Amino acid sequence: MSSSSFNITSTSSSSDIATEPDADAGAEQTRRTLLIGALVTTACLGCSAPSRAGEDAPGADERPQKGDLLVFSEGDQEGKVITAADLPRGGPPVHAWPKDPKTSVVRSGSRLNEILIIRLDPAELDEQTKSRAVDGIIAYSAICSHAGCPVTAWVKSDVGDKEVFKCMCHNSEYDPRAGAQVVFGPAPRRLAALPLALVDATLNVAGNFIGKVGGQQPG
Amino acid sequence: MTRKQWLLSGFVAFTCLVPIAAGAGPIENYSPVTAQRLENPEAGNWMLYRRTYDGQGYSTLDQINTSNVKNLTPVWTFATGVVEGHEAPPIVNNGVMFVATPMGQVIALNAKTGDEYWRYKRQLPDDLFQLHPTSRGVGLWDDKLYLATTDDHVVALDAKTGKVVWDTKVQDYKKGQYMTLMPLVVDGKVIVGGSGGEFGVRGYVAAYDAKDGKELWRTFTIPGEGEPGHDTWQGEDWKNGGGSAWMTGTYDKDAKTIYWGVGNAAPWPGEMHPGDNLYTSSVIALDPNTGKIKTHHQYHQNDSWDWDEVDAPMLVDLQRDGRSIKSLIHPGRDAIFWVLERTPTKINYVAGWPFVSTDVWKGIEPESGKPIVDPAHKPVVGKRVEFCPSLWGGKDWPSAAYSQKTGLVYVPANENFCGGFTGEKIPLKPGELWLGTKPEDIGLKAKPGADHFGELQAWDPTTGKKVWQHNFPKSQLFGSVTATAGDLVFAGGTNDRNFRAFNAKTGELLWEQKTNSGIMGMPISYEVDGTQYIAIQSGWGVDAQRIQDALATNDIGIESNVPQGGVVWVFALKK
Numbered sequence: 008m009s010s011s012s013f014n015i016t017s018t019s020s021s022s023d024i025a026t027e028p029d030a031d032a033g034a035e036q037t038r039r040t041l042l043i044g045a046l047v048t049t050a051c052l053g054c055s056a057p058s059r060a061g062e063d064a065p066g067a068d069e070r071p072q073k074g075d076l077l078v079f080s081e082g083d084q085e086g087k088v089i090t091a092a093d094l095p096r097g098g099p100p101v102h103a104w105p106k107d108p109k110t111s112v113v114r115s116g117s118r119l120n121e122i123l124i125i126r127l128d129p130a131e132l133d134e135q136t137k138s139r140a141v142d143g144i145i146a147y148s149a150i151c152s153h154a155g156c157p158v159t160a161w162v163k164s165d166v167g168d169k170e171v172f173k174c175m176c177h178n179s180e181y182d183p184r185a186g187a188q189v190v191f192g193p194a195p196r197r198l199a200a201l202p203l204a205l206v207d208a209t210l211n212v213a214g215n216f217i218g219k220v221g222g223q224q225p226g
Numbered sequence: 227m228t229r230k231q232w233l234l235s236g237f238v239a240f241t242c243l244v245p246i247a248a249g250a251g252p253i254e255n256y257s258p259v260t261a262q263r264l265e266n267p268e269a270g271n272w273m274l275y276r277r278t279y280d281g282q283g284y285s286t287l288d289q290i291n292t293s294n295v296k297n298l299t300p301v302w303t304f305a306t307g308v309v310e311g312h313e314a315p316p317i318v319n320n321g322v323m324f325v326a327t328p329m330g331q332v333i334a335l336n337a338k339t340g341d342e343y344w345r346y347k348r349q350l351p352d353d354l355f356q357l358h359p360t361s362r363g364v365g366l367w368d369d370k371l372y373l374a375t376t377d378d379h380v381v382a383l384d385a386k387t388g389k390v391v392w393d394t395k396v397q398d399y400k401k402g403q404y405m406t407l408m409p410l411v412v413d414g415k416v417i418v419g420g421s422g423g424e425f426g427v428r429g430y431v432a433a434y435d436a437k438d439g440k441e442l443w444r445t446f447t448i449p450g451e452g453e454p455g456h457d458t459w460q461g462e463d464w465k466n467g468g469g470s471a472w473m474t475g476t477y478d479k480d481a482k483t484i485y486w487g488v489g490n491a492a493p494w495p496g497e498m499h500p501g502d503n504l505y506t507s508s509v510i511a512l513d514p515n516t517g518k519i520k521t522h523h524q525y526h527q528n529d530s531w532d533w534d535e536v537d538a539p540m541l542v543d544l545q546r547d548g549r550s551i552k553s554l555i556h557p558g559r560d561a562i563f564w565v566l567e568r569t570p571t572k573i574n575y576v577a578g579w580p581f582v583s584t585d586v587w588k589g590i591e592p593e594s595g596k597p598i599v600d601p602a603h604k605p606v607v608g609k610r611v612e613f614c615p616s617l618w619g620g621k622d623w624p625s626a627a628y629s630q631k632t633g634l635v636y637v638p639a640n641e642n643f644c645g646g647f648t649g650e651k652i653p654l655k656p657g658e659l660w661l662g663t664k665p666e667d668i669g670l671k672a673k674p675g676a677d678h679f680g681e682l683q684a685w686d687p688t689t690g691k692k693v694w695q696h697n698f699p700k701s702q703l704f705g706s707v708t709a710t711a712g713d714l715v716f717a718g719g720t721n722d723r724n725f726r727a728f729n730a731k732t733g734e735l736l737w738e739q740k741t742n743s744g745i746m747g748m749p750i751s752y753e754v755d756g757t758q759y760i761a762i763q764s765g766w767g768v769d770a771q772r773i774q775d776a777l778a779t780n781d782i783g784i785e786s787n788v789p790q791g792g793v794v795w796v797f798a799l800k801k
Contacts, residue, residue: 118400118657119353154310155355157658160666165779165786175665176357177768178775193309193771193790221352 067116071105075212080104089210094126094144099161105212119220121149131184139202147187148199148220153179155222166191195223251344252386257320259366261413265479270753272318273366275408280541281476283627284709285751289758290799291712295727295737297800302340306792312765314363315748326361327792330375338754344388350377354399358768363408367436372416374405380418380434392439401656402427408474412514419471423489426660429469431486443517447471447488447505455504463499466654468492469506473536473623484512489534493662495605495649496530503528507535523573526560526597530605532617533559540628546688555687557581557626557637559619565687579690582620582641586613607649616645616670629709632730634693636715637683638703642676645669670776682717694733704770706748718745721774721788725762742793746770757798765792
């Protein structure tokens with residue numbers, strides 16, 4: 008075919024286009040299988056923080072703990088401690104790692120420690136969210152509860168007027184004002200929340216993650 | 227780390243490899259799979275991704291045909307227990323069905339009754355994230371099955387029991403490496419290709435010894451320094467240039483040549499990786515024994531639209547222009563229906579034409595087959611550029627089929643979609659999305675006034691003429707199609723959850739069945755004890771759902787409400 012004969016516009020025409028009108032393993036084996044399954048499930052809880060011994064300092068892959076500081080995980084200020092002044096009211100969120108103040112180890116050894124911090128009008132927060140917040144500043148796991156992708160976007164919701172956290176892998180949306188409840192998309196549950204406190208004008212982690220961190224596993 | 231910690235971590239690592247296998251197994255009287263059986267499969271079996279190595283997606287069974295398909299009825303179903311996109315064909319070997327699902331699960335079933343023999347569930351790492359949480363099936367060899375996983379391992383299972391025989395790590399999932407394809411098994415070699423084109427990987431195809439999982443060869447789809455084609459890249463771009471290879475190849479058993487489709491260049495805007503960028507958006511011809519690239523054909527150069535050309539070409543013997551040619555047929559994501567000729571040393575361009583409307587190409591150079599781009603519709607950095615079709619292309623990974631009876635190619639196409647984005651230089655971070663644009667900037671628009679989106683098309687590859695087309699007014703068409711000797715074409719792929727049978731000669735809709743979810747995977751046909759069955763997995767998700775979400779924002783009366791959850795459906799004629 009010559010290039011001049013390349014028919015760009017007419018090929019969707021057609022000579023005949025139709026349009027659609029509007030055993031039995033026994034009880035003992037089953038029990039044993041269940042026990043093995045339970046053992047595997049339990050043991051695999053230990054898989055959640057991939058060991059990077061030799062690569063990261065001790066504690067780098069442990070989940071955030073009470074008293075941890077929060078530092079920028081990206082951008083020009085990467086590694087710097089985040090203060091309330093770094094957070095514009097109304098967003099967007101800042102991406103952070105927890106940091107052990109005693110050892111100065113940044114807990115970046117597992118992506119399950121990625122955190123979203125955002126400052127919103129305290130009046131917008133529901134009571135439970137407010138109880139975990141400091142002056143409208145709230146923190147959540149950045150790991151989508153659907154397929155474990157990072158939640159990266161702060162955009163107007165597909166189903167409302169408010170801006171929401173959005174996972175761009177599969178379009179799950181979370182409302183940070185209401186405990187990061189799912190407002191759109193396939194995510195099965197909220198983002199895990201991370202309670203905050205203000206200590207000497209510095210943001211601190213006030214406790215462990217509330218809720219499960221990470222994507223869903225098969226049933 | 228203390229000794230106790232080492233011991234503990236060793237225990238954890240060991241137990242995490244243990245599958246959960248349960249059910250009524252083991253399977254007795256399993257038929258071992260041989261080279262001869264894969265090269266000339268029995269009519270009643272579906273043991274390769276497209277049933278035969280040539281990738282035609284054609285069953286020679288004809289008990290179910292145009293005269294009686296109206297009597298097709300479900301005979302059994304089986305809930306897989308997981309959501310997400312179910313994209314695998316059920317694989318059948320002499321009455322035993324193997325179903326691969328998202329989340330690294332394989333289920334062995336009695337293909338006649340639907341009774342479970344065993345189930346394997348991979349324990350995926352907690353920190354894994356899955357852009358494409360799916361699997362496209364298990365390969366067969368001897369008495370084993372082979373699963374490529376989203377945490378980037380190849381796992382061999384005992385076909386009779388579901389127990390792990392070997393487990394080989396391919397690459398590091400933490401760097402965005404993962405796999406979703408059904409392995410291609412050729413003469414005792416388990417051949418896989420990597421996903422990760424959106425994570426700045428350098429794509430590859432690799433082969434493993436079916437017996438023990440030892441790596442036999444690995445061929446990168448982007449040539450390294452000193453290799454032919456390396457000069458189609460500049461600077462260090464090749465190191466993260468994409469070229470993922472996430473679909474099963476086809477195989478010319480006579481010429482002993484594998485044809486493997488290669489994905490998009492990375493990041494998306496072409497000006498961020500100047501040059502033709504071999505072998506992205508190409509087909510490569512591989513020697514199965516060594517992995518050596520014998521020859522190649524690039525469908526389009528300097529990809530800028532996320533147009534993977536990973537769906538491997540079909541091998542079809544054609545009479546065209548007064549001569550016999552051994553063709554490669556590929557309805558491309560780039561909107562061009564490609565007809566190529568395969569020879570032992572070269573792939574020749576024969577013909578190409580747009581099978582959906584496109585504003586990206588102005589034509590095709592007649593000798594080389596190189597498409598001529600319109601720069602106005604080629605994404606660049608710093609400016610929003612729109613193009614048609616959308617980044618999902620004229621046809622994405624769902625496979626077309628070829629009927630040996632009608633001589634027609636059946637294409638699950640999408641029309642009236644356009645896309646666009648603003649290119650942006652974003653630093654690469656291993657394991658993170660690296661698109662060359664902000665993900666939230668990617669658009670899909672329905673053309674104003676469009677009266678349909680999905681199209682099931684029937685093309686005569688010898689003449690380039692479209693013989694019939696069936697339009698879907700309110701849905702994309704995102705599912706593989708299969709043809710049978712009963713002059714039927716089976717297809718799901720629509721958001722109304724229907725599974726359909728069409729007359730292969732005329733396009734007449736002959737039968738449809740509403741299922742639990744939308745269907746993306748491939749219909750198959752098999753036979754047990756003299757009865758022909760049709761099987762499909764219904765389970766919507768992944769890119770079909772992404773398109774659905776995008777349609778829901780277009781204010782055209784389409785909602786994002788397709789239910790998810792996987793079910794295996796098996797149909798036969800009412801007795």
